[in-house]
Amino acid sequence: MRNVAIVGAGQSRYGEFPEKGIKELFLEAYKDMAASVDRNYDPKRIEAAYIGNLGCGGFQLGNMSALVSEYAGLAYIPTMRIENACASGGYALATAAMDVLSGTHEVVLAGGVEKMTDVSNLKTKYWLGVSGDTEYERLAGTTFSGLYALIAQRHMHEFGTKREHLSMVAVKNHKNGAQNPKAQFQRETTLEKAMKAPMVASPLNLFDCCSITDGGSAVLVTTAEKAKEFTDTPIYIEGFGASSDYLAIHDRATTTTLEGTRRAAERAYRMAGVGPKDVQIAEVHDCFTIAELLAYEDLGFCKKGEAGAFIEEGHTEITGDKPVNASGGLKAKGHPIGSTGTGQAYEMFHQLRGTVNKPARQVKGVERGLLHNVGGSGGTVAVTILAR
């Protein structure tokens, strides 16, 4: 499909910023997006905005999208907060694409923003713990680290995946993140350090878990026709797909596959008319290192159970044949929940155009990339395929 395209993409710095709230973070992302449009950008042309967000900065539960839109000078447009936990951004992007495809609007903003570091540790753990199944999973004593740990333990049991494989994800993503000036963490780490970190929920240790982060991102979506007014190199949304799954992982047929990823990817591939082999680069949802390994399998990059070998063989390094998370992933770049999905789009927009902000992590000559955005432990998933 070549009917919808992205013509601009921006992202704020990801990190911890006591001086910035959700309004300021959204503004930063929005301005970065506006500056990235090659020509003819005019805020008055934006007809709608879909903004991914989970916690509303801890204070504004209702009408949050109106708040940040008008703050950025976009009052009076139809705007909606999209919430599917960590998949909010990916769903915001899909919603924007559907809006444009339907012909309702021609120029639409899809973005996301999250402010996670304002509230107390206790409140943060509350927010982090209510996107899984609160009634049973939370009250069994887990937050997301525990749920992904249950998945990791079973994956290791069924397929022989090793502790080293988990840490390889952390090492790769921190290496990539060190080349990303907007990443929360820009320092490399070693395999030894990653393996020896304190245990959070066995087998996942501190280095297997992404951090909490503040940040925002925004992309400009329009018709393929209109795109020519803005740029000579639009990035097409070739396909998108989404899915949900049973919220509690114990309700699922298997704990070693994210059925949501599998189905969302299937739908995206079908719409785009391509398969996993045609994807040359990907940004996947590595909220925990095991999540990236699962993504290799469930997106069809390798067979079920072979993710350990896949990373060990180096396929997913920037220099490999299937670079994954050149941005540093959630692990190094950070994970501002509502922003992550559109933040992935920001990275891919620049990777496909060859305009990444630091050459060291630019993957050369890629034409098609995949975005993989997961809500919580897989209750919701959005997959997007972008292409030159």
Added chain:
Amino acid sequence: MAHVSVPMYWRTIPQRYRLVGHKCRKCGNVNFPPKGVCKYCSASSDFEEVQLSGRGKVHTFTLIGAGGAPPEFAEQEKAGGSYPVTIVELEEGPKVIGQMADVNPKDVRIGMPVRAEMRRIYSEEGVIRYGFKFVPATEGA
């Protein structure tokens, strides 16, 4: 705090105190915890209540450390160290998540036989919430 209200917690007492499951009259599978529509056949809301035995096997587990514990369990972790959380495959078929108790965390294994038992889960607004945890099935009756 988890903010599970008193009535909301109370509605799940048959499951939490006694492991009451819902057997689908159409396909015969047991839904536990219950669903509005059978999650196996997606075709029926006609269930009969069945008393589950509480016995099962560990399907997967994790040991939750201080960094992984929700606030309701922070004190428990501080007082007793990391606690095991498991997904148990019950005899009757369904899988359910639950904490383990009365076990040395180092001894928890996939495949370990376990049995449900009533324990204090946590306290909110002064009200104690009871529910099931799993203990090794080898101990006593």
Added chain:
Amino acid sequence: MALGISGYGVSIPRFRIRKEDYTKAWGSFAAAGVNEKSVTGFDEDMLTLATKVSRRALESVPLPPAQVSRLAFASTSAPYTEKLLSGTILTGLGIPNETFASDHTTSTRAGTEAMIAGFEHLAANPSGRALVAVADAPTASMWDSIEHGMGAGAVAFVLSQDDVLAELEGHASYASEHFGERFRPREEERLHDLNVKKFSEGSFVTNTTKAASALLKKLGRKPEDYAHAVFQQPDARAPASVAGKLGFQDPQLATGMVSAFLGDLGAASAPMGLAAAFDASKTGDRILVVSYGSGAGSDALSFRMVGERRSAVSVAQEAARKEYIDYVQYLKLKGAIK
């Protein structure tokens, strides 16, 4: 048909602390004759223990919960001072909501008080089945010597007039006014004891010997008729004076002396000793059990073993399932560090 006990179960939390750990912390250990005692885990309380032990007692008969016609729960350390406690147990077991369920809570005599309530129900309802659940883990300030011996345990009995393993021969009680010993005023968290030693000992001996001798007289029995005699055990030495006055010998007290390895079980003290005596008894043996609650009162019950069936898990087996903790861990579990 004989009125009696058709099933029983015991449950002891697995943590233990030794007297040596107290001595390390305080320089001495005040509970005479107690070597170690049981401690509840972080997620256990008297309602979870009562539910667990009740299930064991019901399974030992076996009796489906739906057939229980009377429930009596006893404890001095339940997690609420006002709330219908037996409602939680009834719901946890699946006992019919229409069942008369009672809570017995204000002294360590509550265990036998609940048992007698169960027997009275059966006298009026011969085909009924009563479930008596006793779970106690008394607490006091860590600064008070009365705290040293306090342990934790639970016992449950199924009472009926059908297929009993122990027949109730009779019971007698004594109640009086005695204050200043082991009391807790309404607004206060701490258990008080004024330590007027001779006065309190006098209350213990008076109430228990009055109840026990009244029973022996009513039944025309002598101490020699009993294979086992179980007494309330605030520590392991308290029974000696009572036993001596009544004419019982040390060997008769041996099987019921659970405080030596479990501590002071409060309302579950005499019941746990009775369960231990059941475990060790043979058909034909007689067992006397005498409880005591400060304030004060005592119940004496006489049983005769008539059946072979015993609990699947004995007191000794439960007691053998243990994990030692040190004093700091003890303080954490007791919530004493604020």
